Amino acid sequence: MAISPATAIAAPMKLPAITAALLLLSSPALAIVGNAPALNDGIGRSVVTIVGSRGNFCSGALIAPRLVLTAGHCVQPGVDYRIVEYDRERKPVLKTVRRVAVHPSFSAQSIQAHRATADVALLELEAPATERVPASLGVPQPPLAAGNAFTVAGIGVALPGDGKSGGVVRAASLVATGKPGTLQIRLVDPKTQGAKPGLGGCTGDSGGPAFETQPQAQAQAQVQVLIGVISWSTGPNLADGCGGMTGVTPLTLYRGWVVQTARQWGMPLGGN
Structure with missing residues (x-):
């Protein structure tokens, strides 16, 4: 792999x-590969x-x-x-x-x-x-399962190997794939499922936050909670590169x- x-x-x-x-x-410039939109407010x-x-x-x-x-x-x-x-x-x-x-x-x-x-x-x-x-600090909501939605954000490059294509905060909505757990959550672009180039972390996005929308009882509203950090990425079909899968280390144990x-x-x- x-x-x-x-x-x-x-x-x-x-x-x-x-x-x-x-x-x-x-x-x-662009950041997270796949032409994710710039994010100047919120998370x-x-x-x-x-x-x-x-x-x-x-x-x-x-x-x-x-x-x-x-x-x-x-x-x-x-x-x-x-x-x-x-x-x-x-x-x-x-x-x-x-x-x-x-x-x-x-x-x-x-x-x-x-x-x-x-x-x-x-x-x-x-x-x-x-x-x-x-950001508000938390952990992923149980049960962790394929298809659960998360948002990753970072200042990484849009073009692998091109440092000048990084530096602007951007975010991407991704979904869990495989068997997510307390040690690792693997995320893919729901439109490409990791089989074709899509949204995902790349060089410079390491350490960026992963958020999950969770209910907040006191505010009686949904809030974005920081539940993990970006650790690695792959290209499509688990090849080297970016735009395929984004690996997140959840904060459950940490x-x-x-x-x-x-x-x-x-x-x-x-x-x-």
Whole structure:
């Protein structure tokens, strides 16, 4: 099975890595492959861009004013990370990441071998991300089954290998396929079922949020709840690439660690 992590490795650059990544991300473009629409409000307001000093970029989601949830494989030891915000003129502004925590059960070897793992991490910002709105954190509703609807969002590329085609928050409505569970949820475009090119995560979408519409008793309404992070992607028919299947690591087994770490950092998550 040719499943590869939807890692956020940019092309080699001659400029300092973070500066070069900013240049790649500063031009409005498509993101999630399949020409998904731009998303400037709603769940799109929680999505952030993460850039590393080695030229990599990933997606993440704000879950508190100074706390970002992303994928474990998006952060590495010895790398400096920044969050990119955009002002009203779409000029990029860097936010310093104070510290990073990766789930203790995360295995980079498992990711490389295409096995499920605790692919979640947290980034603490030195200052609040004032242009973003924290997402509501939860877990998938039971029973998990093929056909369940989810929405993924990220700042990844529209054209595989073309870093300049990323940088705008976009979202795609996908459905679960196979036998989704607490370790992994595999999503496909309902129009193509993964057999032909369709909507899906790609390079740079790693760490981006997956949402599920859930009832909220207090508000007597349906709300979008962040239930997982994007971990990998495939091309059609499980080939290498994007636009076929999108792998999500659900928070079912890991939400407790997220809440505990946030509390230890002095940022208790509301309603948890």
